[in-house]
Amino acid sequence: MNPFNGRDLLSLQEWSVEDIERVLELAADLKQKFRIGVTTDYLKNKxxxxxxxxxxxxxxxxxxxxxxxxxxxxxxxxxxxMRAGDPGAPEAIADTAKVLSRYGHGIGIRIYFPQYGEGEKVIREYAKHASIPVVSMESDVYHPCQALADLMTIREKFKETKHLKYVQAWGYSPDALRVCAVPSSNILLMPRFGMDVTYVRPPEFTLHPDIIQQAKVNAETHGGSFTETDNLEEAIEDADIIYMRQHCTLDYGKHGPEKEQQIIDKYSDWTLTSDLLRLAKKSAVVMHCLPVDRDHEIASDVLDGPQSIVYDEAENRLHVQKAVLSLVM
Amino acid sequence: MNPFNGRDLLSLQEWSVEDIERVLELAADLKQKFRIGVTTDYLKNKxxxxxxxxxxxxxxxxxxxxxxxxxxxxxxxxxxxMRAGDPGAPEAIADTAKVLSRYGHGIGIRIYFPQYGEGEKVIREYAKHASIPVVSMESDVYHPCQALADLMTIREKFKETKHLKYVQAWGYSPDALRVCAVPSSNILLMPRFGMDVTYVRPPEFTLHPDIIQQAKVNAETHGGSFTETDNLEEAIEDADIIYMRQHCTLDYGKHGPEKEQQIIDKYSDWTLTSDLLRLAKKSAVVMHCLPVDRDHEIASDVLDGPQSIVYDEAENRLHVQKAVLSLVM
Amino acid sequence: MNPFNGRDLLSLQEWSVEDIERVLELAADLKQKFRIGVTTDYLKNKxxxxxxxxxxxxxxxxxxxxxxxxxxxxxxxxxxxMRAGDPGAPEAIADTAKVLSRYGHGIGIRIYFPQYGEGEKVIREYAKHASIPVVSMESDVYHPCQALADLMTIREKFKETKHLKYVQAWGYSPDALRVCAVPSSNILLMPRFGMDVTYVRPPEFTLHPDIIQQAKVNAETHGGSFTETDNLEEAIEDADIIYMRQHCTLDYGKHGPEKEQQIIDKYSDWTLTSDLLRLAKKSAVVMHCLPVDRDHEIASDVLDGPQSIVYDEAENRLHVQKAVLSLVM
Known part of the structure; x- marks a missing residue:
C-alpha cells in the first residue's frame, strides 16, 4: 500500500527527510518524462x-x-x-471541505492575511474537515511546494548539500505585502539537508520566534547550522546560495501598510547587486521564488546573469507538485 | 439508437418516470465506479x-x-x-447558442432573478436556438439536477418510496435571495414516486399556483398525495423526510429586498431544532441542498447529527449529473 | 521533422501560402473527425x-x-x-514568458488598446522571450486565426477563390471600440489567394497605411487585386463575398471615445440591408466574425437569411485553431 495515500502537505516540517527524498526522486523522474514527452497518466480523470x-x-x-x-x-x-469558505462567507468551511471531499481527490489552498498565522488557520480548518488530501499552496506561514522546488534546484546545481552556505536574505521592495512563508519554509528545510543557513535581515524583519527556534533544532538534529544576523555583507561572504527576497514584518497586520512602508524604506539599499554578489563564492547561485521586483530586490544584471537560477526554481515547482500529487491523491 | 441523445433537461416534468429511472440506474453504477476508481471515459475529449x-x-x-x-x-x-447572452449584452442569445453549438457537445446554464420566471425564460431561449443539449443548472423556477440527487438519496436511505411522508418546509434565513427552484422541483417530483408530500410555509411564501396545481396532478396520477399547510409542527409530525430551507416570496422581484426582509423576519422561529425533529419518526432523515444557513434554517446539532443526510445529497449531484450528461451528450 | 514545430503565429503575413495550405488541409480533416466523433488525441495532456x-x-x-x-x-x-505581464504589473513580461515556457507547450494572447499597435507590441514581447510557440488570439493589428477561419469558409463555399470579388466593408455600430485586426488581416490574406479585394469605408476609417500598402503588394505578387473606396453601393455591386463590420479609426487612441462616436454617427446608414445586398451577385455570401451588432452592421433578416455564413465562419475558428496548435505545439 502507498503510505503517502491521503496525506496532507501543510508544511514540510510534518514530512520526514525520507518522505522528502521520495518526492524528489519522483520529481526528477517526472521532469525527465516531461522533457522527452512521455505521457504520465498517473491521475487520469481525477x-x-x-x-x-x-x-x-x-x-x-x-x-x-x-x-x-x-x-x-x-x-x-x-x-x-463560491459563497464558501471565505471568513465571513455564508457557507462554513467545514461544509465546503466535506462537499468537495465527495466530488474529487484533492484540495489546494492559497490564503494569507496581513495578520501572521490567520491564513494558516484556515488551511488547517479545511484539512481537519476534508477526507481528501489538502496541499498548502502558500499560507502566511508556510509554502512547502516552493521549498521543495528550491531544494530540488539546489540538488541539481550541487552534488552534495552538506555544509553549503545557504543565505536567506531580506531584500528591499517598496511592494509591502510579501508574506513570510518562503523564508520561513526555507530556513526550516535547508538545515535538515545539512546546509549551513545564514538568515540576514534588518532587525525589524526577523521571522516568528517559533520558526527561528525550530530552524535551530533542525540544524542540530541533522548536522546543518543556523545563524541569524543583520550584517548583509558578512552574510553574503563565501555564500554558495543567495536567496534574496522581501518579506513583511510580523507586526504588519497590526500597524498597517503606511507604518510598514516607513520601516521598509529605511533599507532601500538591501539589493543584490553584482558588487555584493562578488563577495560570495564564484560558483554561487542566486535564487528567488518570483515574481521578483527587478532592481529592488535583485539587480537585473544579476537576475539575467549566469549565476541566476530563478527560472529553474520556477520550473521545478511543476515537477515537485506533480510528484506530491501523484503520491497523495 | 440512444433515445436520450440530444435531449434537454430543463425540468423533470418533461422527463417521464421511466426516463428518470434510467438516469438513477446509471447514476448508481457511476457512483460505484467512482468509489472503486474505475475509469469512465464516457465523454472523452468532449x-x-x-x-x-x-x-x-x-x-x-x-x-x-x-x-x-x-x-x-x-x-x-x-x-x-463573454459579451454574450446576458440580457442587455451586445450579443444575442440566439447567436451565442448557435456558436457554442458548433464548438462542443452540451450547455449548462444557471440563471435566476428576483423576478420569478425571468431566468427560466433565458434558459429556454438558449435551448430553442442551441442544437446541442441544454441542461438547467438552476433557474428561478426549476433545479432538476438537485431534485434528481435528492430522489437518489431518498432511494438510498429507504427501500421503498411509496407513502413516505416527505415534508418540504420553509426555514428562516435572514439571507433574502433564495429562489423557489428547489422546493418547486421537489414537490413536483416526489409525488411521482408515490410519496405523500406536505409543503409547509408561512402564508406569504406559497409557491407559484401553477407549481402547486401540477404537484396535485402529479400526486393524483402517480399515487402519492400533496398537502399544503402553514402549521409547521403538524407538518413535521411522523415525517420520514424533512427538507427545510428558505425560499423567497413570489413578489420579491416586485417589492424588493427591504420589504422581503420584513416578511422573513416575522418567521424567525422557523428553524429545524432537535426538539422539532423529535416530532418526526425516529427514522426520519433531514435534507438540505446546501449552502445551509446554520442555526437559522437548521440547528447545527441537527445538521451534524446522525439524521442529517445533507452531504450524501450533495455528493449525489455529481453522480446524477454524470448520468444525465452521459445520456444526452 | 515537423517544420511547424515551435513556430509562432503572430500574423499570417509571416506564414507562406504553402504553410497556410497545410493548415487548411489539416483543419478540414479535423472538422470531419469532429463531426463523426473520431478521437484526436494530438496534444494529449499538453x-x-x-x-x-x-x-x-x-x-x-x-x-x-x-x-x-x-x-x-x-x-x-x-x-x-496574475501579477504578471500587464503593462504596469509587478512582474516583467520576460519573466512571465520564461516561466510559462517551463510549464507548458504554447501561449495564446489577446490584447488590444485604443492606441493602435500597442497590443501587438506586447504579444511580440512575449514571443521574444517565450521558448514555446505564441499564437495571437487578436491584437489591435492582427487576428490571424479569424482570417484563417474566414479563408477556410470561403473555400468551402466556392470551389475556386481566384478573382472572387471580396468586399471588406465598414459597418455602422454605436459600439465604438472594435479594433482594426479583422479587416487588416483579411485584406492582407485574401489577395494572396487570388481574390479581388475591395475595401470600402468612410474616409476617416481607412486602415493603417502599412497594411494598405502590403495588401497592394500581396495582390501584385499573387494575382489578386486591391481597391480602396468610400462608395459603398459601388463596392457591393457584383460582390461574391461581403464582410461588413465596424472598426475604429486609427486616431481613436488619441482623440478618445466621444470624438470617435461623433465620427461614427455620421455614417449610421452604413448597414448591410437586404436592399443593399441585392446589388451583389445572387450567389453572394455575407460574413461577419461576430459578435455582430444586429440591425446596425447587418440587418437581422440578412444575418438570418440564406446568404449568411456567419455561423460557419465561427465554427471554423475551432478547426483552424486545432490545426495550428497541432502543428506548432
Whole structure:
C-alpha cells in the first residue's frame, strides 16, 4: 500500500527527510518524462480543487498544468464566487471541505492575511474537515511546494548539500505585502539537508520566534547550522546560495501598510547587486521564488546573469507538485 | 439508437418516470465506479459549456468534476466576460447558442432573478436556438439536477418510496435571495414516486399556483398525495423526510429586498431544532441542498447529527449529473 | 521533422501560402473527425496558456474546446489576477514568458488598446522571450486565426477563390471600440489567394497605411487585386463575398471615445440591408466574425437569411485553431 495515500502537505516540517527524498526522486523522474514527452497518466480523470484566496501566476499555472499533464484536471476557484469558505462567507468551511471531499481527490489552498498565522488557520480548518488530501499552496506561514522546488534546484546545481552556505536574505521592495512563508519554509528545510543557513535581515524583519527556534533544532538534529544576523555583507561572504527576497514584518497586520512602508524604506539599499554578489563564492547561485521586483530586490544584471537560477526554481515547482500529487491523491 | 441523445433537461416534468429511472440506474453504477476508481471515459475529449449568471459552489464543482471524470472538460464561463447572452449584452442569445453549438457537445446554464420566471425564460431561449443539449443548472423556477440527487438519496436511505411522508418546509434565513427552484422541483417530483408530500410555509411564501396545481396532478396520477399547510409542527409530525430551507416570496422581484426582509423576519422561529425533529419518526432523515444557513434554517446539532443526510445529497449531484450528461451528450 | 514545430503565429503575413495550405488541409480533416466523433488525441495532456487581456466568447471557447478535443487543456488566464505581464504589473513580461515556457507547450494572447499597435507590441514581447510557440488570439493589428477561419469558409463555399470579388466593408455600430485586426488581416490574406479585394469605408476609417500598402503588394505578387473606396453601393455591386463590420479609426487612441462616436454617427446608414445586398451577385455570401451588432452592421433578416455564413465562419475558428496548435505545439 502507498503510505503517502491521503496525506496532507501543510508544511514540510510534518514530512520526514525520507518522505522528502521520495518526492524528489519522483520529481526528477517526472521532469525527465516531461522533457522527452512521455505521457504520465498517473491521475487520469481525477479532480483537484484549487482555492485561491490570494492571486497567483506560478502556483496556479504550475498546479493546473501538473494536473493536465498527469491526466486529471484542476478547478481554478475563487472563493468569492463560491459563497464558501471565505471568513465571513455564508457557507462554513467545514461544509465546503466535506462537499468537495465527495466530488474529487484533492484540495489546494492559497490564503494569507496581513495578520501572521490567520491564513494558516484556515488551511488547517479545511484539512481537519476534508477526507481528501489538502496541499498548502502558500499560507502566511508556510509554502512547502516552493521549498521543495528550491531544494530540488539546489540538488541539481550541487552534488552534495552538506555544509553549503545557504543565505536567506531580506531584500528591499517598496511592494509591502510579501508574506513570510518562503523564508520561513526555507530556513526550516535547508538545515535538515545539512546546509549551513545564514538568515540576514534588518532587525525589524526577523521571522516568528517559533520558526527561528525550530530552524535551530533542525540544524542540530541533522548536522546543518543556523545563524541569524543583520550584517548583509558578512552574510553574503563565501555564500554558495543567495536567496534574496522581501518579506513583511510580523507586526504588519497590526500597524498597517503606511507604518510598514516607513520601516521598509529605511533599507532601500538591501539589493543584490553584482558588487555584493562578488563577495560570495564564484560558483554561487542566486535564487528567488518570483515574481521578483527587478532592481529592488535583485539587480537585473544579476537576475539575467549566469549565476541566476530563478527560472529553474520556477520550473521545478511543476515537477515537485506533480510528484506530491501523484503520491497523495 | 440512444433515445436520450440530444435531449434537454430543463425540468423533470418533461422527463417521464421511466426516463428518470434510467438516469438513477446509471447514476448508481457511476457512483460505484467512482468509489472503486474505475475509469469512465464516457465523454472523452468532449466539451460542456457552463454559463454561470449566478454564483455557485456545488453546481460548478460537481459539473466540472463530472466532465473531468468522464474524460471531457467543462468551460467555466461568466457571461459578463463573454459579451454574450446576458440580457442587455451586445450579443444575442440566439447567436451565442448557435456558436457554442458548433464548438462542443452540451450547455449548462444557471440563471435566476428576483423576478420569478425571468431566468427560466433565458434558459429556454438558449435551448430553442442551441442544437446541442441544454441542461438547467438552476433557474428561478426549476433545479432538476438537485431534485434528481435528492430522489437518489431518498432511494438510498429507504427501500421503498411509496407513502413516505416527505415534508418540504420553509426555514428562516435572514439571507433574502433564495429562489423557489428547489422546493418547486421537489414537490413536483416526489409525488411521482408515490410519496405523500406536505409543503409547509408561512402564508406569504406559497409557491407559484401553477407549481402547486401540477404537484396535485402529479400526486393524483402517480399515487402519492400533496398537502399544503402553514402549521409547521403538524407538518413535521411522523415525517420520514424533512427538507427545510428558505425560499423567497413570489413578489420579491416586485417589492424588493427591504420589504422581503420584513416578511422573513416575522418567521424567525422557523428553524429545524432537535426538539422539532423529535416530532418526526425516529427514522426520519433531514435534507438540505446546501449552502445551509446554520442555526437559522437548521440547528447545527441537527445538521451534524446522525439524521442529517445533507452531504450524501450533495455528493449525489455529481453522480446524477454524470448520468444525465452521459445520456444526452 | 515537423517544420511547424515551435513556430509562432503572430500574423499570417509571416506564414507562406504553402504553410497556410497545410493548415487548411489539416483543419478540414479535423472538422470531419469532429463531426463523426473520431478521437484526436494530438496534444494529449499538453498545456496551452490563454492570456486574455481583453474579453472574448468565440476565441476563449474555441481555443479551450480545441485543446480539450485534442486531449490537452487550456488555462483561461486573466492577467489581472496574475501579477504578471500587464503593462504596469509587478512582474516583467520576460519573466512571465520564461516561466510559462517551463510549464507548458504554447501561449495564446489577446490584447488590444485604443492606441493602435500597442497590443501587438506586447504579444511580440512575449514571443521574444517565450521558448514555446505564441499564437495571437487578436491584437489591435492582427487576428490571424479569424482570417484563417474566414479563408477556410470561403473555400468551402466556392470551389475556386481566384478573382472572387471580396468586399471588406465598414459597418455602422454605436459600439465604438472594435479594433482594426479583422479587416487588416483579411485584406492582407485574401489577395494572396487570388481574390479581388475591395475595401470600402468612410474616409476617416481607412486602415493603417502599412497594411494598405502590403495588401497592394500581396495582390501584385499573387494575382489578386486591391481597391480602396468610400462608395459603398459601388463596392457591393457584383460582390461574391461581403464582410461588413465596424472598426475604429486609427486616431481613436488619441482623440478618445466621444470624438470617435461623433465620427461614427455620421455614417449610421452604413448597414448591410437586404436592399443593399441585392446589388451583389445572387450567389453572394455575407460574413461577419461576430459578435455582430444586429440591425446596425447587418440587418437581422440578412444575418438570418440564406446568404449568411456567419455561423460557419465561427465554427471554423475551432478547426483552424486545432490545426495550428497541432502543428506548432
Amino acid at each position: 479532480t483537484f480543487f484549487m482555492l485561491f484566496y490570494a492571486s497567483s501566476t506560478r502556483t496556479r499555472n504550475s498546479f493546473e498544468a501538473a494536473l493536465t499533464q498527469l491526466g486529471g484536471h484542476a478547478h481554478y476557484l475563487n472563493p468569492k464566487t | 466539451t460542456f459549456f457552463m454559463l454561470f449568471y449566478a454564483s455557485s459552489t456545488r453546481t460548478r464543482n460537481s459539473f466540472e468534476a463530472a466532465l473531468t471524470q468522464l474524460g471531457g472538460h467543462a468551460h467555466y464561463l461568466n457571461p459578463k466576460t | 498545456t496551452f496558456f490563454m492570456l486574455f487581456y481583453a474579453s472574448s466568447t468565440r476565441t476563449r471557447n474555441s481555443f479551450e474546446a480545441a485543446l480539450t478535443q485534442l486531449g490537452g487543456h487550456a488555462h483561461y488566464l486573466n492577467p489581472k489576477t
